Amino acid sequence: MAKKSLCAWQDLALGAAILAPGSAAKLKTGDWRTLIPRLDEDKCIKCGMCELYCPEFCISEGKDGFFRPNFAYCKGCGICANECPKQAIAMVMEEK
């Protein structure tokens, strides 16, 4: 018989509460995308607007000062590319 339950009822937290904050990060929503943002470092002025406007909250500043998405989560929405003041980001078909 196929397993249809997530856990035994005795193992559920009180009131089916979820005790691990931010555990949604286990789901790699990067699987959702068709387009992927590609950064042209020559055009990038490291302003950080892409980080600010990313609805996945997955863009962060690297040690080199460039802002890059965590591709495990990037859904390829294209907001970063649309908002970049220098058009330094292009949305391209992802090669899988």
Add this chain to the structure above:
Amino acid sequence: MLKKRVGIEVSLAVAEAVKQARAQVVSAYPITPQTHIVEELSTYVANGELDAEFIPVESEHSAMSAAVGAAAAGARVYTATSSQGLALMHEILFIASAQRLPIVMTVANRSLSGPISIWNDHSDIMAERDIGWVQLFVEDGQEATELTIAAFKIAEDHRVLLPVAVNMDGFILTHMIEPVIFPAQATVDKFLPPYKPALKLDPAKPVTMGPVGVPEVYLEAKKQCEQALLDSKAVVAEVLAEAGKTFERKYNLIETNGKKKAKTLFVTMGSLGESVWSAVEGLNEDGEDVGQVRIRLWRPFPVQEFKKACKGAKRLIVIDRAMSPGSVCGPVAQELKTIFYKDKDAPEIVNVIAGLGGRDVPVADFKEMYRLAKKGKLAKTYTLWGVDSNA
């Protein structure tokens, strides 16, 4: 030393009990016949006699919603309602138990509309049988006082962590002036220590309460709550026993009175039981073989205890205070027919639905019910007393 007995309106006694229980948040909306309880609590807060936040919410739905929020944040919470107010809270009642929140609520039982009726019966709480709450029925003022305090102890026990409804008959109990002996505050404090939440909303330990119950977990979540409700019976018995030692009265889940091992038993729940008690006493004086079983714990239904109380009985006259339209009999009778299903010595169950919408049922009527039942003249399904009878 003689304990001080005061004559007090039972609503006000309940308010005093909530004050003694040191409720921290009271969120309530007025509705007849519960109003005196919340008015008194509001006065206590205004005078600094009760250190609590009184939230005068704008509806009963919000009263229960605010109660849920406050309990989730870790406070001891109380509310009270009746009838339409209880019905308006309906959606949230299920959530309160699902989220395992120890809210205590007095239900001043009042008839559900329509037609609109402010008078007493149990139709309001009978529409809430499946909410997953612990549900008690009290009969008199002393009991209302002591069991309101006990309700917090039951609710907050870590083996339970479920909301508790204390049902008391609207007007016929809430507005009666009865003699009550209040325990000393120190006694209550010893009986009921401060609430220690097992889980609460706290930035230091962020939890998510009320997530989406996907099909792979909903069943298990319901099982957890159901098991907690079933397990609560033992805790209720324990707390009632301790209340019996601490306060004035001894309390059982099921009470009996009248002739021992009687062949016929009246079954009652709530204050009408007192009228039945008088009838039974009178009938016993006439030599009739009749007794009475009074249900104190309605949910979870104490099956073993009830059967024990009925041992040897051949007939139960079940007094229901609500209809269950379209079903075969009233709600309490349904419950009892089910628990005795296929039992070898199951008693005959005769159902009388009486006192709907506050219709008076004098003691003499119960004696009449007994006589009719003895002659086999009460319907096999149920008798709607006052319509299906000559009462």
Add this chain to the structure above:
Amino acid sequence: MLRDITIDYEKITAKNTPKECMISSGHRACQGCGEILAMGMVTKAAGKDIIVANATGCMEIVTSPFPQTAWKLPWLHVAFENAGAVGSGIEAAIKVLHRQGKIKKKPHVICFAGDGATADIGLQSLSGAMERGHDMLYVCLDNEAYMNTGIQRSSSTPWGASTTTSPAGKQSKGQNTQKKNLPMIMAAHGIPYVATASPAFHLDLMNKVRKALAVDGPAYMHIYAPCPTGWGLAGSKSVEISRLAVNTKVFPLYEVIGGRFVISRKPAKPQPVLDYLKLQRRFRHLGEKDVAEIQLAVDGAWDYLEKLAKATAKEEK
């Protein structure tokens, strides 16, 4: 009565913009969701000492799919119409627990709810909460329809928008009523702080959150939240449309502080509403006359706002 309220808060600038979002990646929102972007910005500004009461809706669903949660804050979801009441209860509990020495600090309470949960089914509990003066912030994330259940109209759906229950058709131009003005309704409750915000103007939004939390008593924020799925908008344009909404004056940015209306941003060269409408499929059935009517309404509303700002401004002595 107009009051002068001084708000002490730590201002956010481009140089010190908080980066920590209290909603994790991995949430299940649609690609390009403007609502979760806005909500994330609120949490960045608000910090960690927060308890959230969330109404049923997109945000609740996409952030709490059992067994995972995207929330890094304590979070409670109860039902659809009662975020205001639930928040009130949390606030009251915090108050008494703190007063009784059971908790050391009082966290702030933030309610998140959509336009359906706020303007329609939840208006009563919001109104009650605001009237009772609870010290909390209620944030309405407005994507202008019941999006989670499949794009049905709410009373916050703008005139002429096509939704599944106000569809454009041979005998219909879509929503045939005007958008309910929630910020004005909240201002009429006399609460100390009301503000509108758009995620395209993130500093404005975040500072308003700080002000709302700093103020003593109830605060209300109405945040424009684009829904690519429901509006027929490219997901990449959520921030662009949030900017256009402000620059066309369709969604004015303003505050009401102690009853005084303060316009946050006056577009220097306001763009025509057509620029805003044409990006969204929900408006594509509208003709020239309809667009002209919308322009008239937008200009009229802006004019009204300017009059209110002038009428309630502090008198120069």
